[in-house]
Amino acid sequence: MTVLRETWIVFHRQMRLSLRNPMWSILMLSQPLMYLFLFGPLLKPLTAQISQGQATNAYQVFIPGLIVQLGMFGAMFVGFGLIAEYRAGVIEADRVTPASRMALMAGRVLRDVVVLVVQSILLLLAALPLGLRAPWGGVLLSLVIVALLGATFASLSYSVALITKSEDALAPLLNGIAMPLLLLSGILLPMQIGPTWLQRLSDISPLKHVVNGVRALFRGDISSSASLWGLFWVVLLTVIGLAVGARTFRKESA
């Protein structure tokens, strides 16, 4: 119970700080919105081809990719905020309190997840007038996946930030990881339309399976193998991400 209370205190502080300076969250949202409005229309005439007849409109293919992208990139760079806090001495000040190390991380991750889910909902609402149609159940489950994905990448980002303690080291590292993850995930276009070798390569990336899962959920195939694999991978990633994060927060102190 104490851990939950401490998590709440840390979350509350982080949330208040985010709300005081919402620019970051707004900027994070502007990127998927730009994809939605400036890139989405290009896909419309290609709907039948890229969804191989499975989807009725382009946004059913495209929006799942965008919310997964939001979950991943929105959370991936939260480590920078932690480095700013570290530099200001806040992490050290947190650590001399008897609060659980897990709570110090979980409170921050929770803030990131809440921000991501709100952003995803806004994105979905923006896509409605453009012709997005998807079943409620599938959309709700997709939001859960986005939340878990966000928790994973936020924990990993905090971990790396705590270990490197330097923006100069963190920036190239994150970008180096983000680029291949994005390209091999089929977020922008489904990998099925690519050549076989690229498809095989993308099979390695768990994110591709997550994106495919969310696409299946948006089509309403909740019990399809694609959506089950997507769920499986996202849960596995979350367990790994949180374990690594918790370990780092514990290890960096006595």
Next chain:
Amino acid sequence: MMIEARGLVRTFKTKRGPVEAVQGVDLEVADGEIVGFLGPNGAGKTTTMRMLATLIKPTSGTATVAGCDLAKDPVGVRRGIGYVPQSGSTLPEAIAGDEVVDHARLYGVPKAKASADGQRLFEEFDLPGLWRRQCKTLSGGQRRRLDIVMGLIHDPKLIFLDEPTTGLDPQARANLWDHIRGLRDRGATIFLTTHYLDEADALCDRILVIDHGKIVASGTPENLKQQVSGDAVRLSLADTTQAPAVMKIVRELDGAVEVETDAEVVCFRIQRGGSVLPGLLRSIDAQGIELHGVEVHRPTLDDVFLTMTGRSLRDEAIAAPADEKEEAVA
């Protein structure tokens, strides 16, 4: 005993190989004492303090801090101590009062009590009207006092202050010293690090001098200064040809050492220079030698450091860029 440490060692892995930042420190701090850790940058002060505050694990050694075992009950230690780090403890964008209340709540202090205690401490530490201000709008001195409020908010028995006045202007330093002395009246025990001699001299009941990860001397400031070979006495001569005669008189004094002259001035060191002086002046006068002036300098902690390590602390402070935060690969 508020702190009792035995054989504390901390080794850091660096790119150039392992570095022993702290090499077997034993120390004891009694309840209600203000104890200062004096040494140049990189001497191991901050590392030792961070070990005692549960922020890093000792490579070896044991310690009891605020009644709890450092290794077995770090949470108990954390409950009993307040730590004011050198780097600060608040986010520049955050509201000062919010930071204080949230910090207190992580110690389990209820929100309303944290807010009331925090505002009272703001008054006590000359921060009136700053409760709702962004931390970055505070002056350097105010931010240090805010850090101290953060460290005190759960009413700890033992307070660690890491270089409390580094980077402050002289007025803000003097003001902070008054506040630190005031902490003693709360019944708190204070353990601070500093590389300022005057600070250690002005604040501490007891000083531990640390160099290259080892404690090289400890005692009260007075006590330590007496370990130096006494006060420095300078006699300025009216007639430079009389220097040998004055040298002879000085050498006959009991306990006079380091007797030197450059013809115009005769210098030496002696314990309790002030009490030796009247007799000395009479002897000089009896031989018809005229003096231009007499000066007696009490030894400073810099002299102590020089005697203990063969190096001046002042030179070290300027020359040593080696910084204790070089612990990236801990």
